[in-house]
Amino acid sequence: xxxxxxxxxxxxxxxxxxxxxxxxxxxxxxxxxxxxxxxxxxxxxxxxxxxxxxxxxxxxxxxxxxxxxxxxxxxxxxxxxxxxxxxxxxxxxxxxxxxxxxxxxxxxxxxxxxxxxxxxxxxxxxxxxxxxxxxxxxxxxxxxxxxxxxxxxxxxxxx
Numbered sequence: 001x002x003x004x005x006x007x008x009x010x011x012x013x014x015x016x017x018x019x020x021x022x023x024x025x026x027x028x029x030x031x032x033x034x035x036x037x038x039x040x041x042x043x044x045x046x047x048x049x050x051x052x053x054x055x056x057x058x059x060x061x062x063x064x065x066x067x068x069x070x071x072x073x074x075x076x077x078x079x080x081x082x083x084x085x086x087x088x089x090x091x092x093x094x095x096x097x098x099x100x101x102x103x104x105x106x107x108x109x110x111x112x113x114x115x116x117x118x119x120x121x122x123x124x125x126x127x128x129x130x131x132x133x134x135x136x137x138x139x140x141x142x143x144x145x146x147x148x149x150x151x152x153x154x155x156x157x158x159x
Contacts, residue, residue: 100137108144
């Protein structure tokens with residue numbers, strides 16, 4: 001990890017520079033997934049209340065000096081990832097999907113959950129994660145809306 005953080009990009013040829021970018025991005029996504037797991041545990045244990053903070057998001061604001069909206073966004077993302085199928089959780093932990101892709105996937109899965117059979121949600125999750133390997137987050141979101149139109153057309157009007 002040290003080599004990724006202390007690299008000298010200015011001294012690298014383009015191919016090596018792109019390799020560094022890929023490795024740093026992968027590390028960032030894995031760290032983000034681990035951070036969200038910690039945020040979810042803090043929220044589940046209601047640590048904020050124990051410390052006198054009105055919410056986990058505001059605890060994060062005070063402790064990490066992020067904005068209140070960032071703290072709340074992290075809590076929402078942590079909750080969404082926590083209830084996502086294991087294929088999504090595993091892909092996030094491995095850095096196989098980035099933060100924007102996770103948001104796109106969990107948004108669609110959140111709409112499907114409770115509306116269709118669990119095996120349909122699992123299949124949709126697996127397909128979205130698989131396709132995320134070659135699609136950006138906007139394309140993953142569009143694919144998710146397509147899945148929604150196919151398996152739950154009554155929800156697609158709001159997508």
